[in-house]
Amino acid sequence: MNVKEFCEKYYVERNGTNCLKWDALDTRFGDPELISMWVADMEFKTPECVTDALKERIDHGIFGYSYVPDTYYQAVIDWEYNHHGYKIEKDWIRTSPGVVSALYWAVNMFTKENDSVIILTPVYYPFHNCVKDSNRNLITCDLNYDNGIYTINYDKFEENIIENNVKLFILCSPHNPAGRVWKEEELERLLEICEHHNVLVISDEIHQDLVFGEHKHIPTASIANGKYEDMVITAFASSKTFNLATCLTSTIVIKNEKLRNTWDEFTKIYNQVEVNIFGLTAVEAVLKGGEEWYQALKEVILHNYNTVVDEMKEFPDTYIAPLEGTYLLFMDLRKYIPLNQIKEFTQDKCRLAVDYGEWFGENWKGFIRLNLGTHPDIVLKAITNIKDNLRNIKNK
Structure with a gap:
């Protein structure tokens, strides 16, 4: 086409x-x-596969309580492996109503008030908002900019972490709005710094599928054969790729069991809602047929x-x-x-x-x-x- x-x-x-x-x-x-x-x-x-699946669900006529089916988990696992080479397991997967919601939750569950959170600017403004709205200390580290080319200032990044006792780094990969698809060596250097200073990483990878030319999206948690997987929480969704924003269904991947338990305890208190059956239906359909x-x-x-x-x-x-x-x-x-x-x-x-x-x-x-x-x-x-x-x- x-x-x-x-x-x-x-x-x-x-x-x-x-x-x-x-x-x-x-x-x-x-x-x-x-x-x-x-x-x-x-x-x-x-795609038609989405509207067909939603029509079938609507024709059933019942919109009662539901749960995340195994077929949904498998669709997510297959897409992530087939398109990005990242092998995840069902037990690592959680859902949220959106990646932004997940960022707000993560800031509140993994940091305390007045803790410092760092971001690489310019970056999607909810990154700023989720920190400031939660009464955390926002630390911004500008990307190097040279006539349209954006790179990371690692020295400044590490300096900011040390000076502000940063607890959490929110990464945008691929980067919005600079459009960068980070190379493996760039991601590994960031993770090395964060590991050295005990900084947890939340990686927003919602644009992971929209990569062009010879560039390749590398899931942050997969860097160095998963060496840093236990300190990375990944968030992505089909919403940007397939225009499904208000289906309110995003994927959170957390390998580390302790971090998963923290996530589960927090969401049990602050997210007592049922899953969105329309979102689950749409996402599963599009990952299989889109x-x-x-x-x-x-x-x-x-x-x-x-x-x-x-x-x-x-x-x-x-x-x-x-x-x-x-x-x-x-x-x-x-x-x-x-x-x-x-x-x-x-x-x-x-x-x-x-x-x-x-x-x-x-x-x-x-x-x-x-x-x-x-x-x-x-x-x-x-x-x-x-x-x-x-x-x-x-x-x-």
Whole structure:
């Protein structure tokens, strides 16, 4: 299935469907007429295997208490091994209503108030929120940035851990919004530092399936043949890959028995809810039958990325990073737009709703994050608006 065929078959208009991405533009941005390029959500219907499985469940007509079936566990285990080479066991798996929920739980179950938690910025803003909302001490370590290329400052990372007696590291892999797919040696160096200083690692790997070219997602817990597995808790979901965000079903992998027991005791107190039968049904179905859709989606994202790169050649100092992972693009506008005019330029002139750089870290104002998980026509319109308005500024 090529890009055109995929879009004709699966693209859907979302206005008027209680859609956060489009119908909340007035509330979130004060303007309902913007082109929505912000939240990590897509305009593509899920594969037929999902709707078929949900229809079958609905036709049964009973939506009572349920549990996680063995077939669900096996689908997760098979997908993780077949796509990422990580062999996990059923006993290690827990579920949560979302990866963000799991991050909030982890901060509260594995640290105390005023403990320090470190993150690599710029990074997805719920990483910041789950620490600050829980009355923990947020430690940010900026990635090195060199004209669109993001790398880790290991010395600063370790220095921050030592100076602040950090207890927990929340890792984003692949990294949102920088789009980095961390190499094995990068992950191993981070884990070495954390092990040396007794820092627990929570690895958010929700974008694990959205990796491009020669890049390969390496599950953090699998590094060095599982050497660090006992100090890593992994969180991932099918929600980004298959557009299932409100199915509220994510996977948590915890090999260490002591950590699992802590997780179970905490969730027994603070998460006394039943499993979501629709989420379990959708995720199991898509992991078993969504491969063709998934591969075609990646072609759409790659096509959209290439469109942006081609269109922005006139403005090379926007420093568009190579597409390694995620369907998100972090663009640097600082060479062209004064920092105090970024919102005016992006929203009022370009007519775009985007995620702003400062949402991901205080030192990243002047960047914007664009969502490539949408129809190519929407991406082309958005990037044309940026290009045309940059050209107007350049020609003045």
